[in-house]
Amino acid sequence: MPLQCTVAKNAFLDGLNSLQNITNKKGTMAILSNVLIEAQGNGLVLTGTDLEVGLRLFVPADIASSGNITLPSKKIFEIVRESGSESVTIEETENSWVVITAGHSTYNLAGMANDEYPEFPEYEDDNFVSFESHIFLDLIDKVIFSIASEQENIYSLTSVLFEKEKKEDGNYLRMISSDGHRLSIMEKDVAGEIDNLRLNPVTLIPKKGIQEWKKFCESRDSVEISFEEKQMVVRDNQAVMVIRLKQGEFPQYRAIVNAVQLENCARINRIPFLESLKRINLFTEDIFHTIQLKIDNDKMTLTSQNADLGNAKDVQPIEYTGTPLTLGFNCRYFLETLQVMECETVEAYINSNNSPCLIQSDVDKGFISIIMPMQL
Structure with missing residues (x-):
């Protein structure tokens, strides 16, 4: 009919x-x-x-x-x-x-x-676990910006790695993303029972799936999720979303985190640092957004140069007692990291002039960002 x-x-x-x-x-x-x-x-x-x-x-x-x-x-x-x-x-x-x-x-x-029209994927009705939506919104917001673009040669970097872990102080869900030049990690302690989440040894959720998962959660207080070998399912009583998982390996991110010694620390006021980066970015080259950071005593000097337009310089007060450092970074990577954080003061750990920068704070619990340096 x-x-x-x-x-x-x-x-x-x-x-x-x-x-x-x-x-x-x-x-x-x-x-x-x-x-x-x-x-x-x-x-x-x-x-x-x-x-x-x-x-x-x-x-x-x-x-x-x-x-x-x-x-x-x-x-x-x-x-x-x-x-x-x-x-x-x-x-x-x-x-x-x-x-x-x-x-x-x-x-x-x-x-x-x-x-x-393609058949809607079938899925098992068991092993769903209910979580408050804000858990996934927070996880996704902290990692989505550093997922590699579709042009990336390393196929798995166009996805987010999803993990669960039982620790002595609680059950944790974790998301990790990297585009090869930076690494974002976010984990949250959750009240839900995570034993029923049957994750693969490597569970990779594609960027499109992450974007739609976020959109699904934005209009709901809670959602149920389930994982199968080739797909994940997100649902409530009005809708169901099935996301096809990607196959492959993901970089050994723990080794990258462990390589940064948490000793040489610069404490920087986040909002002034963010505003300084926006000003300096006006004179970066469009492709690489390269800036120079000079850290010495209680001062950080940011400079950028554009062959056609000129150059810019900005000085920020910081708390730092380590050896003087001169480094090159992609300004956009710092901007995007600082924009998802909520703290007043960030802690930036840098071992040497050629070392990556690890950023975290006491307020943004569970979040770590690592930004690789650039050759000046």
């Missing part, structure tokens, strides 16, 4: 909005840019997938006639968003066309039959 239903605009819009990042990816299958709409029972089930991330969610609706169809995700979203009516009616006609009525407006939109 042809599909016919009426759905509240705001609820429909929220559901379609959740699918936009997934369905608007350019791919080889045209139907993946469509949203699958299934009218059944007392509502609509909306499904989108790019074969890496799949999202299925429920929207309450008045169903006059059950049915299935796929419609262009971006266009139906735009129609509903611009609608001046509080409700939207969809009626399927011949050859997968639909008539959409919203207030005084009527649209004829070409859809596609759902025959070619």
Whole structure:
């Protein structure tokens, strides 16, 4: 039977909005840019997938006639968003066309039959563990900025490494990301029982999956998660997301952390340091954003130079009693690290002029950032 239903605009819009990042990816299958709409029972089930991330969610609706169809995700979203009516009616006609009525407006939109639409991945219903959403939001915010881009040669660096660990003082979840030039680690003590999380020896979640996981958590107080060999599942009582895991190895990040001796420490006020970096970055070269840091006694001098524009210099007071240091760094790496921190004072540990810089604070518990130096 042809599909016919009426759905509240705001609820429909929220559901379609959740699918936009997934369905608007350019791919080889045209139907993946469509949203699958299934009218059944007392509502609509909306499904989108790019074969890496799949999202299925429920929207309450008045169903006059059950049915299935796929419609262009971006266009139906735009129609509903611009609608001046509080409700939207969809009626399927011949050859997968639909008539959409919203207030005084009527649209004829070409859809596609759902025959070619990929099956939503099946998953086991056991081993789900419930967590408060803010746990994952905090973990993701602290590592997402240093995931490697898709052009990275080391395939696994385009993902986040996810780990669990039982310590004497509690159960911990941990995320680690690196683009080869920097390393971000965030761990949190969690109240949930982590034994049921069946992680792989190396559990890699792709960047797209991390982005959608964050978006899923932003509108929810709590979520359930489960891991299988090739996928992870995030869900609540209204929606379920399946993320395909990546395979491969991840750098031995603990060795990198252990290589930095926590002795030569500079204590720096975070906000003034951040503002100084923004000023100095105005004169960095566009590709590498190289700056020079000179640390001596209780003073840090930041300089940058641009062959076409000129140069900049900024001086910041710090607490430091170690040997004088002169180092080169990518300014953007420091900016992005400091922006996700919340402390007043950061602790920067640097062993020598050619050593990486380890950044942490007493306030940002569980967070460590390591930034590799650059040749000046």
